[in-house]
Amino acid sequence: MxxxxxxxxxxxxxxxxxxVFAQKTIVDVAVENKDFSTLVTALKAADLVEAxxxxxxxxxxxxxxxxxxxxxxxxxxxxxEAKNKKALANILTYHVIAGKITASDVMAALxxxxxxxxxxxxxxxxxTVMQKDGKIWIKDSKDxxxxxxxxxxxxxxxxxxxxxxxxxxx
Numbered sequence: 001m002x003x004x005x006x007x008x009x010x011x012x013x014x015x016x017x018x019x020v021f022a023q024k025t026i027v028d029v030a031v032e033n034k035d036f037s038t039l040v041t042a043l044k045a046a047d048l049v050e051a052x053x054x055x056x057x058x059x060x061x062x063x064x065x066x067x068x069x070x071x072x073x074x075x076x077x078x079x080x081e082a083k084n085k086k087a088l089a090n091i092l093t094y095h096v097i098a099g100k101i102t103a104s105d106v107m108a109a110l111x112x113x114x115x116x117x118x119x120x121x122x123x124x125x126x127x128t129v130m131q132k133d134g135k136i137w138i139k140d141s142k143d144x145x146x147x148x149x150x151x152x153x154x155x156x157x158x159x160x161x162x163x164x165x166x167x168x169x170x
Contacts, residue, residue, distance in 0.1 A: 025053045026155035038068040045080045046089040056157030057100035063166045093123040094169040103151035125169045140167035
């Protein structure tokens, strides 16, 4: 039921006119979607809101609240503490790519890369986008997978692709 509500929310959000989002940054779009409230809290704790409201363009692989729920609550609460700001920023910038990469760009790269393509995240580390079992996945540096469940949520400074698991850097 929770997943259905999320899918409907994303579908509604994506169904709105692109011009509505064209005036809003990717952070503004995330703030307005309740399924990204944990992400927004984390962005604030890591002092990344202002940076992601900049000119960009950025591609953000945005974990939902349910993606963050997969992280042990003690660990997540610890990451949100001020003393762990650097570690949290490292995790969050692993979810961001410089440039605007749309779903069609990803599909073209996957075709050219024979089902797999590596992308350099803002934290300097690589992540792998791959096609597997008819779905598009991100494989992180720890060989964990996150499914891309919605694509091309546009903002004035980039695009959001929704993922179902927080990806983790080295």
